[in-house]
Amino acid sequence: MIRFSKNKVGSIGVVGHVGCGHSHSINGQVQDDSVGLAVVLFFLKKATDISLEISHIDFIENKVVVTLKSGGIGYGLARRGFTNFEKNMSLNLIGKEAILTHSIVLEQFGRIYGQGVLEAPVALQSAIANAALDSFYKNYPNNFEIITENVGDNYGYILGTVLDINNISVSFLATVNSTLGGIGPNEDLEGNSNFFSKKRIVERFNLDKIPNIVLESKLFNNTLDYFIEDTFIIRGDKIDDNTKVVDSLIKACTNLEYSFIYYDNNSMKRKKGSLQSKTNEIGKKIESLGKKLSLASSSEEKVKIVAELAILISEDCGGITFMSNDIHDEIGGVGLIKNTGAVLSLGVSKKYFEEHKIPYLTLQDLIKYYNIVLKTIELLEK
Secondary structure: OEEEOOOOOOOEEEEEEEEOOOOEOOOOOEEEOOHHHHHHHHHHHHHHOOOOEEEEEEEEOOEEEEEEOOOOEEEEEOOOOOOHHHHHHHHOOOOOEOOOHHHHHHHHHOOOOOOOOOHHHHHHHHHHHHHHHHHHHHHOOOOOEEEEOOOOOEOOEEEEEEEEEOOEEEEEEEEEEOEOOOOOOOOOOOOOOOOOOHHHHHHHOOOOOOOEEEEEEEEEOHHHOOOOOOEEEEEOOOOOOOHHHHHHHHHHHHHHOOOEEEOOOOOOOOOOOHHHHHHHHHHHHHHHHHHHHHHOOOHHHHHHHHHHHHHHHHHHOHHHHOOOHHHHHHHOOOOOOOOOEEEEEEEOOHHHHHHHOOOOOOHHHHHHHHHHHHHHHHHHHO
16 A cells, blocks of 8 residues: 555655756766656656646747646746647647656657757656646645756755555655756756755655655667666665665565576776766867867768767766766766666667657556565564
8 A cells, every 4th residue: 555654754765857858968878767757757656646747848948848737837848939730739739748848748759869959859858847746746745846947947846755555654755857848858956866955855854864765767779789688777886885685686586586686896886087088088089089070171071970969968978967966976867966876787698779769658668667575564564
């Protein structure tokens, strides 16, 4: 049974976010970065049974406003506005449910790029995600805490509550990382990050102290090219993170007979200056292409150089813009406070990547995530 708790904090935390526009990253990584939010929304819907169906989508100049059947409202801003074709594609989402935010937007637009490359789908996803969080708060204001990001031009909502799951009190936190203009990602406040306005809500639910299950993306990158099927990826550094959460996630996947790997290999190790180094590397590549472009004379040369620059901006730059260097030094690429938790992602095969190009969460994936979280909560409590 899942219901609101009478306790003000949980003994375990479950946190998930959406990085609106964070579909691509460095080293060939491509992902659905809305998975964490989708799983948390799934739990909240089971506790409340409110509708997350999209009922209205309206456009006011460069703003899209999404209204849900349950009354939640969210907006997104596209820096260069919306064409009539983009508006019509967006309207096709009326009647869809605001849980798989990446998947339903991808279905209409075909692709989603951040870094200011495709602003319309990113702005639309931002509006849908914010409307979902607004719905829960509007319908149950006494059971939820809600704040707005206050980093840069971000305007995403951050929502927290405590649910009892089979009599175990669990703190849930949902975060929308959305950047003004649909130009993201800026994810300084992902995970259980305790910076800026998020610090208050993280501390309110003890998420800086209790064991956290951090739900991340469905992804492909070059290190996973040996996968032959969808495989859950459990990550947690043996020193920097919470090994009890790692062990419980491993046991949960084992008990459920889901394909998984424990991926350590220093992937979660907090390394001072690592994001700064990657930023310098990408900056030098852009600088080199800029010099080549300034010396180019033929159309053929210029087209090829600019096309190469477009790939860098639309893909690799997502792996350096998503977080501030100093914040990354503290909480790493998934926004996890040291010693508080571990991360669950879902990796896909190279065959999947070659067919779909951009991974997307399905209802079947969502159910598996849900089952793993339920089992992990039970194991952690024991």
